[in-house]
Amino acid sequence: MQLAPALAVAALAFSFVGLQDSEPPLDKDRVDALVDQYLELGPRAVGTQWARQREILVSLESLPVLDARAEKDWREDLLERWMEGPQLPSKKKSGQHYLWEEREGGERGKYIVGGKTKKPKGLVISMHGGGLGSGDAGAAASAFGSAVSDRKWLGIFPEVLEKTEHGWTTSGTEEFVLELVDRAVRTYELDRDHIYLCGHSMGGYGTWTLGARHADRWAGLAASAGAPTPLVDREGVFYGIDWGVIPNLRNTRLVVYQSGDDPQVPPDANRVANAEVGKAKAQWGGYEGFEYWEENGYGHDAPPGGFGDFLERIGDAERDACPNKLVWQPVLSWKRQFYWLFWESPVPGEIVVAELVPDENEVRLTAERLGSGFSILLNDGMLDLSKDVVVRLNDKVVFRGKAEPTLASLLLTGVTGDPERTYSARVHVTD
Structure with a gap:
């Protein structure tokens, strides 16, 4: 027996005895309710919310397999439901906004929208630099804004939730960035194969790190004057790169720029990362999209040619969503x-x-x-x-x-x- 799609499952009346004895039978309405609940809990659920999602999956696993027509219909139905989720509060307006506008204690989740807001050819998340006590979305918008517009991309320039040395991966900022991407996809109906990350200084660190952890989401990455976290021995010598970076980047386009005389972000960490990519390529193959670019005499400034030329190096990249x-x-x-x-x-x-x-x-x-x-x-x-x-x-x-x-x-x-x-x-x- 084959399972029909959501719009034609009225005849379903399968019973389910799962993790919760009180679960009602799986008729059409119950299937729809479980699907909606799962989607509402989202892709980054933890704790009791993830436990509930697992219960829902166990329940749905009691249903028969899908035939080709039912699979097609369910795919369309699930995507349609997902697209009905929350959009950016800014809708399609340029300028400064907050993701969470109504919160006790004030607005939170600052971001700036720039670039092309009508039928953009892609989305770039551009991450600012900074550190402990510093960091401003406006800096990234100013540095990358014209380059983003020239490429006819939509630009979203978020600001870290807490201004620390690792601001892009702490205090919920990583989840904030991913939520911005999800909502931007809904708001602008974006092509998921043309979503990019870029950043300068601490934003380069963010590009390396978020780019690697979620490499299956990005078409290309451009990290300027910023490096992933190195592993350091007792003598203070860098000998590797932190977990979750180099292995994950096998199938993703990444361009890294470094000035050899950068006083704020010296080249050591990026040189080690470049060497680690070489080792990974020898071991696993791949990494054809990796490019390390080092110059001298530019300090902590933008790359030679500016950020426009820098983004040009990833501009034709498309995501490989299903590598072999x-x-x-x-x-x-x-x-x-x-x-x-x-x-x-x-x-x-x-x-x-x-x-x-x-x-x-x-x-x-x-x-x-x-x-x-x-x-x-x-x-x-x-x-x-x-x-x-x-x-x-x-x-x-x-x-x-x-x-x-x-x-x-x-x-x-x-x-x-x-x-x-x-x-x-x-x-x-x-x-």
């Missing part, structure tokens, strides 16, 4: 999906190498500690889902069978609002 091979080193508990991998309980710092092998209709994984809740996400076309799919972990077969399309899988990934990261089938590798 990827490497993932998670660091965030709430970043559970990375391209076509899903990890309910990510192990921070663990490196997973995953490769699709269509000729063998299999997925090959390499990892030391997968822990619990690790799965492969699939669509027909990545592999032939009409045949048995094989998953190998460290050369050992851990799954052989059908990967069938379900509403639960579509909802799990459709909560991103990203058609290219929405998958119909899910193969569980670890419980």
